[in-house]
Amino acid sequence: MTPLELVEAYTDDHDLRDASTKIYKAAMNALKRHFGEEIDVGAIERRQILAWRKLVLADGLSKRSWNTYSNHLRTVWGYAIEHGILPKTLPNPFKKTTVVAPRRPSKIVASEAIHQARRWLMSLVDEEHCTGERSKITPAWFWLATFEVFYYTGIRLNALLCIRLKDVDWDRKLILIRGETEKTHREYFVPIMEGLEPHIRAILDAAERCGFAPTDQLFNVNRFSNHYRRAEMNSDQVEAMYKKLIAKLGVRMTPHRFRHTLASDLMKQPERNIHLTKSLLNHSNIATTMGYIEADYDHMREVLHERSLLQGALLLVRRADETGAPGTNKHQVQELAATEPLRLEHGPGAPVDPATQELAAALLQLQFDRAGTEPSLPPEELFTPSLLFTIMSSTATTPYSRTGSGGSSTRFAARASP
Structure with missing residues (x-):
């Protein structure tokens, strides 16, 4: 069987869109250029495919094109082997x-660029309306509507x-x-949003x-302007507008x-509904949808x-003081602890009981003594229970004794290390 006969057998047996059929035939034509039109496809071996791959990549074919x-x-x-067109014992050489x-460059259009394009098209609509003359993209109202359909x-x-x-x-x-226009062959609906309504x-x-x-x-567009002569609009006319x-x-x-x-914008929304995105793009599986989404x-x-x-983790981050002001030492910490009551997260403005106040001062002094440094004092809002727990965990090797009786405030007294 020749390459042409094989690809025709496949396309005749499948309900493919014209664009898909064209891709399959293009791949087979590339094979024919290398192996010849009359080669028996059943005789092609994997080592020959690898040699072909090496040759075309060396000649400048992109890796992505080869993968296609x-x-x-x-x-x-695989189709030919499964249906007995080729021997079932034949391994698939591909x-x-x-x-x-290499990773594809981003296909996301920045929102500012979209706004600029929209504003320019709107200015062309006003220009044609006021002057009655053709603008660079005419009729501007039609192309603005087309632009908005793709956007929305x-x-x-x-x-x-x-x-x-x-x-x-x-x-x-x-x-x-309609389904015949889709890779999935499934028809579906898209909603007309408020911003799209006037254009539709x-x-x-x-x-x-x-x-x-x-x-x-x-x-x-050919029906809405006498400057065009085609019976129906085609992709070339739309692409020409985008080129401008x-x-x-x-x-x-x-x-x-x-x-x-x-797809990427929808996944930035608070809901981040991947199933909604999949349905709107009419994908057959979520994996395909994920390929459309850029990392945020x-x-x-x-x-x-x-x-x-x-x-x-942020509570103990040391930051350089670029103001030139003298650093805060442990005596300032003790003084501040004695004069400024700590604030708890669970009660705005509620002072910490004296036991907790004493604990904070003791733990901070112990940490400074061990580190041998005098880090800057954290801002007041960081003096929270989570800070105390963090300091306690960082000084976990130091034993503490617990005093107090039932019903009274619990105190901890730091004992010197042996």
């Missing part, structure tokens, strides 16, 4: 032939191109995304004035990057900071 070839061809060979690719919903470019007039349920504020309303009103039929492509945005702002911006941005380092820093607070 390897994964798709492994799937095709098994474990991928390589470790995160749908794929192909999904937008396949929305029909009847797919918009204005009463329920929903847009149907403008598209629907314009479609009504132009006499759209229910099955007509809704987002079709990129040229204006100097920031990489595409519909697919809006999907990544939406600000949130990560906050969580780690909260951990250090809960465990008392």
Whole structure:
């Protein structure tokens, strides 16, 4: 069996989108260029695949592109072996032939860049309205609406191109995304949010004035402007609009990057609902959704900071005094302890009983004596029970005696080490 016959058998047996079929055929065409069109696919061995991999990577093919070839061809060979097209005893020559690719650069579009793009498009809308002349992106109102659909919903470019007039349920504020446009082959709905409503309303009103039929492509710039001649809008026209945005702002911006941005933004919300994000992006599994989410380092820093607070790690951090003021010594600590009552977290303004006051002074003096240093005095708000426990744990080798009777305040007296 030739490579062409094998890939056609696979694509004919599967309900693939046109874009998916194109990827499988592209991978097989790459194999044909190396092995020849008439090679028997059953005769290809793993060592030959590894030699091919070494050659194309040395010629400059990216590791990510090679992995695309390897994964798709492994799937095709697996299908052929499973269904007896190739001998069932034949090992899959593409098994474990991928390589470790470098991490992808971030696909998140910064919020400020999105705001700048939105403001520019809105200025073009005003410009066309006031002058009656074409702007750099025309008709500006249509492209602003298209921009906002990608921003608010995160749908794929192909999904937008396949929305029909009847797919918009204005009463329920929903847009149907049809299954044939999706990798999962499942149809689903996206909500029309408050910010998106005026743009969808403008598209629907314009479609009504132009006499759209229910099955007509809704987002079709060719029907809304006499400067275009196509029957239906295609991806090239949408990508041309984004190229103008990129040229204006100097920031990489595409519909697919809006999907990544939406996923990451949703996971920064207090709820961080991964299942909601998965449903909105129409992924078949959460692992795919997680691949769209960028790490939130600000949130990560906050969580780690909260951990250090809960465990008392910050209480004993020594910080350099850059003011040049003389350091606080143990006599100042004792004086402050005698004149400034400590405050407890559980009662704002409630003074600590004398026993606890005595304990704090004794423990601080003992710690300073052991360290042989005179660290700066922590601020008043750090004199909390957690501080006392932390100091006690740091001086755990020193024995303390407990005095007092039932019902009275418990006292501890520090005893000198033997």
